[in-house]
Amino acid sequence: MRRHSLPLLATLIPLSLALTACGGSSAADSAAAATAGSGAKVTLSIGDQKGGNESLLKAAGELENLDYTIKWSTFTSGPPLLEAVGAKAVDIGGVGNTPPVFAAAAKSKITVVAATHGSSAGEAILVPKGSALRSPADLRGKKIAVAQGSSAHFQLIASLEQAGLKPADVTIGFLQPADALAAFNSGSVDAWAVWDPYTSQVLRTGARILTSGEGLVNGLGFQxxxxxxxxxxxxxxxxADYLTRLQRAQDWVFKHPEEWAKVWAKETGLPYEVALDAVKRSNGTRVPVAVDDAAVASEQKIADTFAELKLIPGKVVFKDFVDTRFNGNLPPSTTAPRSYGKDS
Known part of the structure; x- marks a missing residue:
């Protein structure tokens, strides 16, 4: 099996940059305060990730005319962000579809209050340029890197199951993106299950997608x-106001993909072309949706899967961690993701 170096990936920052897929066990990076004018009586503490909601809201002009103060705390991934939520250090934060399951299993005091549905094309199992692997069935006996508890973790398990394989049929290395990148680049692993923007950056170097999460995972992200x-x-x-502003900002991204990609690239250090690829493949496809029965059932399936594999302790009843008060007139969670035309 030929191994090729991935020069562009030398600058890949080891952060979960997108709302679609957060995972891992890193600690908070930093905290920053954004004040909404004098006299504000309420301070809302929001957990974020590099190039995440703060950057998005600022780019879309949605941090103007607030009647409350926002205190931003930056995390490298979803699980530590939810640890902060459970500890009351953060009031709210955005994560992917799997971290809430692990937090619920740990009996953390969390409540899912909002959702988005996007394309799962950026959730992918990647193989290096020149790899002999052609289908998920070829993964039998191979080494695969993935971040434990991430949406990519569930996508990997689902892909193996669809191919008639079990986790025991492969060797899974639980690695955060920076370490997984090094292993992928050196040939220490045969494949890497990961999410955008990592997917978009690796593809720019000649690697390819063995299989993606489209039609296999739910594509949900949560506040x-x-x-x-x-x-x-x-x-x-x-x-309530924050969620409304976030919904408008997500609409803005779809209408201004190039502008958002420029901001995202500047905030994260990603090359502009990679950022734009990720925006069009997954980041900009998201639609605000209700946390409805379908979303709960889909998350319950994830919880049951991890429980059966004994990766979480006991059974999780996901609906017990949901509050639907902010659903309003949002469309159902099964609403199709936005998509860009070939010439967009």
Whole structure:
């Protein structure tokens, strides 16, 4: 099997940059405050990731004319962000479809309050240029890198199952993106299950997708709040406003993919072309949707899968961690993701 170096990936920063797929066990990176004018009586603490919601809202002009203060705390991935939510250090934060399952299994005090549905094309199992692997069935006996507890982790398990394989039929290395990149680049692993923008960057170097999550995983991302924040009238009102602004910002991304890609590239250090690829493949496809029965059932399937594999302790009843008060008139969670035309 030939191995090729991936020069562009030398600058890949080891962060979960997108809302579509957060995973891992890193700690908070930094905290920053954005004040919404004098006299604000409510402070909303929001967990974010590099190049995430703060950058998005700022680019879309949605951080203007707030009547509350936002305190931003930056995390490298979803699980530590949810740990902060559970500890009441953060009022709300955005993660992918799998971290809430692990947090719920750990009996963390979290509540899912909002959702988006996007394309799962960026959720992929990648193989190096020149790899002899042609289908998921070829993964039998191979080494695969993935971040434990991430959406890519579930996508890997689902892909193996669809190919008639079990996790025991392969060797899974639980690695965060930076370490997985090194292993992928050196040939220490045969494949890498990961998410955008990593997928888009690796593809720019000649690697290819063995299989993606399209039609296999639910493509959901969530905003998860601390119950204590929801019980506080002032912060609950601020959360409602924040979610509305985030919905408008997501609409703005779809209408301005190039502009958002420029901002995202600047914030994260990604090459502009990679950022634009990721925006069009997955980041910009997201549609705000309701946290409805279909979403809960889909997440329950993820929880049951991990429980059966004994990767989480006991059974999780996902609906017990959901609050639908902010659903409003949002479309169902099964609404088709946005898509860009070939010439867009």
């Amino acid at each position: 998860v709040a601390a119950p204590a924040a929801l019980e506080d009238a002032g912060r609950s009102k601020a959360i």
